[in-house]
Amino acid sequence: MSTRSCTPLGEDTMTNVKKLRTHLLAGIASTLFVAGAATPVFAQEDSAEGEDAVSTAPEEAAAQDEVIVVTGSRIVSKALTAPNPVSQISSEEFALTSSATAENLLNTLPQVVPGESGFTNNESSGVATVNLRGLGEQRNLILVNGRRYIFFDARQVTDLNTIPTALVDRVELITGGSSAVYGSDAVSGVVNFILKDDFEGVEATAQYDITAQGDAAKANLDLIVGGNFAEDRGNATLYLNYFKRDGTFADARARSQCFLEDTTVNGQPALACGGSAGIPNGRFAGLPLGAELAARPQVQAALDALGLSGLDANGFKYDATGTQVSPFVVPGDRYNFNPDNYLQLPQERRIIGGMVNYEISDGAELYVEGVYTNNIVRTQRAATPIGGSYRFQVNSPFLSSGVQDLLRALDETEADAATRNDGFTNLSIGRRISEGGTRDVTFERDAWRVVTGVRGDLGSVSDNFLTDLKYDGYYSFARTSNSTQSEGNILAAAFTQGVTTVFRDPASGATSPFPFAGVPGGGELVCENESNGCVPLNIFGPNISQEGLDFITTRSTSSEEAEMQVATGYISGNLTTLPAGPVGFAAGVEWRDVSAFFIPSQGGIGDVGEISGGDYNVKEVFGEVRVPVFEGFELNGAFRYSDYSLPNVNGVWTYGGGATWQIFPALMIRGQYQRAVRAPSVDELYRSQxxxxxxxxxxxxxxxxxxxxxxxxxxxxxxxxxxxxxxxxxxxxxxxxxxxGGNPDLEEETTDTYTLGAVVRPMDRMAITVDYYNIDIKDAIFRAPxxxxxxxxxxxxxxxxxxxxxxxxxxxxxxxxxxxxxxALFANIGSIQTDGIDVGFSYSMDVSSIFGGDSSLSLASSVNWLNKFDRNPVVDVEGLVNHCAGAYGLTCGEPLPEWKGTARANLMIDGFTASLRYRYVGKVTDDRVTRELLSAADLAVPTIDPEHYFDLSLSWDVERFTFFGGVINLTNNKQTLIGSSQEQLNTFPSTYDPLGTRFFAGATVRF
Known part of the structure; x- marks a missing residue:
């Protein structure tokens, strides 16, 4: 395998085309944004007649007088009285965006900063996660039907691959702390997947995706079967899913064929193909320089004889024959590892699940939910690079005579008399074990969850006290079993053993670093430590033998079990009735037990650790109240007391309060304060070093x-x-x-969240929401980068x-x-502060007079303005705050644009729907510039320009069939290429599309 190279790229070459396209699209984009996409909603509804492809129209919610359960509260209430800003995604949006996996859709929302996804090849866990507000995947809570869902490992984060999108009725996102209602982890907000639980009939869906270049294919099959029984007192639903995603390598796209890094060409900043100093033929450094070299003339003479005069700290490299050496030049001699890496990860997923609910009596309904998911994701990276300082025999026959002379000179002139002339010298190496092939990892995850409970009505104690009482009690058990199989790993101890060699006299068995006089070849070359069948390694050039390779390579398997049990019971209803309306309340108790245990593979380069894990439990009591003060004005409050088994958390309080005021029919204002906590995860507590x-x-x-x-x-x-x-x-x-590693002395994180907003309805069928949010996390648990x-x-x-x-x-x-x-161990050392404004718009109108039939046009948009995102990894250090709003890079991570939004326009004519979605990602600047470590003039690409994506989708209902299809990234946008601040693939592939235009088509049949 040889080192790859590519031509340096300057800023002008890369940006001219993008600037032209940006100007052309700006008018279309602004029109969509102003016109109308997850949209704001005010409450959950049991039915959504007239629901468009994105969300329930607000005016229809307003027309309904039924009580509903508002996400973020257990108190039933009327529509339009929800104190929390909630964004909703309908089930149709998954089909319109070809999102067989939930992260495909969620990662495009303005409130979400992408977490792990199908493009995460490096440092991957083989999962898909959601990261609300960029505050961390571990700081938002994933619910399914309002209940905690499966987490996949000790980090206590949910893998979105375990959620069956075909069964999703809607998804609701809440901003800000909700610990008083849902407990720990609900710091940045809540994502609640609400499933269809009363399905009747048979529904089968088949869908296929492929890019314009004919690769990166995805195939998805769904089957839902449901029906009522026992004279409609019960319903049973069974669902099946099969999903397959093809892997695509980075060299399938010209823009990711080589790893780009920042450099200079003729004194000007540029991007050039670079990579790693761990190369297949070996790089050797650690030689004396400057004054130290001048004091060792024997070494200088040996370098001159090899043609290595003027050698710098980068050292020298071997050629493909393993006999010639030359200076290692940066960046041209670095190893381009990109072609060996996946651009899109291959995945195969199977889901089977079901739900049953049955009315035992008029006041009691038994319900059971169960799901099993098998998910397999594969990653691949270039062959293992090995770096560090190693001890080499100076007379090794693996070395050419010139290199032997160099190593002897190093040994003879060592400053330490104890090691001088001992036949060994130390060199730093950069050697990629390309003989062993790529590093292939297979993540296989089996996850299952069972929920059983009883809910119903208790009636009323009297006409004006404890009325309309309802109850719900359930127990859930969830377990995830993870298996990680790695191939191509190198055993660190075996490698060290194999490169440390001596001579052995075959006759006497004696060993020495020096050749034996009178013995052919000076003796047999053997490992200094011959245990475990050690074989000497020739790492000078591509010369590792098969026997040596067998000795140092390993196929390893690590495993992890994660488990969560939850038991919850609560009642809700009205305490009494005041002149302005009933005083709603909810009160209950909860018990949770979480555990995770990890058995790592042992001994590989960069893959070591001990068996680790642990568990803890928490007992909680919680309550909520909503008080109507006068007509249109309500106060609300909530609390939760949590008693943890953790020694440094113990008992903690969370609480919140707020108000809504319907000043007049066209204007409501709302505000909320929440004190939230997050207990440390098992991973943060007990992970081994x-x-x-x-x-x-x-x-x-x-x-x-x-x-x-x-x-x-x-x-x-x-x-x-x-x-x-x-x-x-x-x-x-x-x-x-x-x-x-972990830290068992961790304490809880504490968060204060404020939201203040307004709902404006200037005309029928139109709603505008504006909500300010402010989130302040203290004692944040950081593993300092x-x-x-x-x-x-x-x-x-x-x-x-x-x-x-x-x-x-x-x-x-x-x-x-x-x-x-x-x-860098975990500690309560940091803080995160963010604030901004969410703006939502929705409007629908009847256009039957134009298109005939049952026709309507709906517009919707959701926009986020990020005012501040300050991350301080160590609060005790004054002035260390990283200002990440509008930035990306090694410190700030995934891009955090000041402006981000989505908009959708739907035209529905009888059974036909045409939909255009617009996605906007604002300008971001390299954090090396925002932190004033470099100036913009020092980088070829100091900023990533705004990105405009357009997606077109069509669907057609014909009797029992629905046919759908579309184009994602209609204008085939190419991501801006960036250098050393990239995540991977010369970009941030979960934010910016690395594949280009993608087509999808599918059909649903119902019986």
Missing amino acids: STISEAATDPCALASAAAPGPIRDLCIATGVPSAAVGNSGIQPNFQLTGIV LNVVLDLCYNEFQDINSFYCQSVARLPDGTIGSPGGVS
């Missing part, structure tokens, strides 16, 4: 570090050789090694005795690699 590789920048590798000053002094004090400070060679890869730990050490504290500088362990040559690295 392990080694990771993470994108980060070593401050000591920046040219500016070479200047005299505190940074240079600190680099030397933390283990960087003085001659190597400021040399990029001490960071051979864009990823650095870190040590991460390696970049942050390094920044705190070298740029903030600048104290060798500080906690952060003590967390940095370097190798002898100054690089950050294994063993050692940057220690």
